[in-house]
Amino acid sequence: MELPAWFEIGSLVLLGIILLVDLLLVLKRPHEPSMKEAGLWVAFYVALALVFAGAMFAFAGPEHGGQFIAGWVTEYSLSIDNLFVFIIIMARFSVPRKYQQEVLMVGIIIALVLRGIFIGLGAVVIEQFSWVFYIFGAFLLWTAWKQATDHGEDEEDTSENPLISRLRRVVPMSEKFDGGKLRTIVGGKKVFTPMLIVFVTIGMTDLLFAVDSIPAIFGLTQSAFIVFTANIFALMGLRQLYFLLGGLMTRLVYLKHALSVILAFIGVKLVLHAMHVNELPFINGGQHIEWAPEIPTYVSLAVIVGTIVVAVVASLLTPAASKSKLDARLEEDSRKSMHKVSGH
Template sequence: MSTNVPLWVWAITLVAILGLLAFDFFFHVRQAHEPTLREATIWSAFYVGVAIAFGIILLIFGGTTMGVEYFSGYLLEKALSVDNLFVFLVIISSFAVPRVDQQKVLLFGIVFALIARSGFIFAGKAMIDNFTWTFYLFGLILIVTAGKLLAPEKEGDSGDADNFIIRLAKRFLHTTDHYDGDKLFTYENGRRVLTPMLLVMVAIGGTDILFALDSIPAIYAVTTNVYIVFTATAFSLMGLRQLYFLIDGLLDRLVYLKYGLSIILGFIGVKLVLEALHTNQLPFINDGEHVNVFTFDAYTSLPVIVGVLTITVVASLVSPKGKLMAAVRRVERLANGYLTHDYEGDPVERAAKYEAMLAAQNSLLRFDRVKVDAMMEEVGANWAIEKAERAHAEATGN
């Protein structure tokens, strides 16, 4: 198999990917339910296994270089996809999407991401083939992105769902404030209206486009083989829905992941700039001649990506800060869940949800009080708890 992959190979690959997406929808998502930990684990392992099996096939039939480039790209895109889950979590929490209906939102996000990234992949390939300065541009994008990951988050930067796109949608579309299962349309006062489910999908779709602007330049630093770029991206997105439910409780503990991604993106950005200098044809740089600089190959990228991700993930999981963040975020989500749930006059369910919030609050007693207060203030959990307490007092008369 050469770098010019035959059309029949492309056709088989596309049919396999579409088949997996169709299987996911008809057998897992069509019937709304909350996946169990066992279900999420099995299917996450399945999709990782499929990605590894595909990489082994590339190693056998395409050669070592293609295999190494694929696994480097897959790991890079998988890490960036996990970072996407943080924003998905914020959006889903902001819109208070019922747990049983979250699978449909996530599958839509994956399909939209695959479509958006496919467009950027082929656009990026066209730029690389026709413009000699493309690697300079890609490298600069990644270096700037790496710097932004290290910058302190400003209020509203963490994925506020009430963004420009959502405000437009709310203004021009007739939407209700209540969900009707996972339906996009429902009837209210005899009128057919849109449910908030559509707004959630619009928010996730909008963020996917922004993610593609970072992920595609990053993987083109690993390889310029468009087939490897596409398959590594596609397989990294497959199983992301199951991974969301599998590591839902661990996402908040990955407090150092953004630093690891910053190092990786910075490294890849520098790698692209060095490659651009090495093949330079711009007249205002070294009179249009190639610059004799050191460049990194695919065999260097893979251990760097693996090493940095391993260190940052392990450091996050053993970090006291990560454990505290996960505990505080859980309290916040339970408080918001109490506020947004439609109890339909069921006092037992209301009491159960309130008790769950109180139990999560009590779990914070094992941490340092000063650090807890600071973290609660940082994520806005105090406000959610106070509002939930007032709502519960009004509903129960206590």
């Protein structure tokens, strides 16, 4: 069953309006949202995604509906992993909490643009060259292995990146932030603020995550519409989720391992699909490999959701998580104490 054109166009227009309103709210009133505010926004976006999934089931059937949910959960998980990097970037460049919403919103817009480009290119390539699934599958298996064996040692300082270093040398830049401004005046001259470096770093991070995430979701569905909407819903509410999770991010110690399992699973699924539709002359004489199984959508969904649930529960029960929770509580108490002292 195919989705009606009015549903696809109407969905994209509505999602575009919601993102625009979200952006205008950030620009109009930059602030650090409370836990309640962040929680309500995250709940709203999750509920919106579930309503959309219900509409997919109603208009396109369970296969497409299941593909959307599997894609959305996968992209949402990868987006949460992206938050870890955002936290590091914000800390290393000492971005004021009040203006972190603006930075996150810019990061989300960059991510949408980049993923839109990758989705368009991916859909065209897949339609013309079925063998690209072999490449996508191998790439995801390599990414899964790299993520599983990465213990954080190569979490390098982004300020030492060659592009960032060169940008600092050739672009006039102030030493301090000027609110959320990209440019300011120092000594009568217009110069850029460190916010430019933050945006460039966020953009580079988004590019790397787009390279990982797009092959992953194309392993679950070949519908460009489902791929794009799943990515939009995964990025919507990410800004509020950043403030809602806070110290919880450091407690999800097994999330990276879960993502490596999910990426490896989708990589295997892509390779099996490539074998099933094989047209390469040097593999099986260019004939389809009929014995290669096609993994059903409901199996993919069960593996993805099950892996994430196990990882979250295991993370919250591990002693390392308890220590992170205690450290976060001590840090919060210290911050409140300092605030009271400064208030007097």
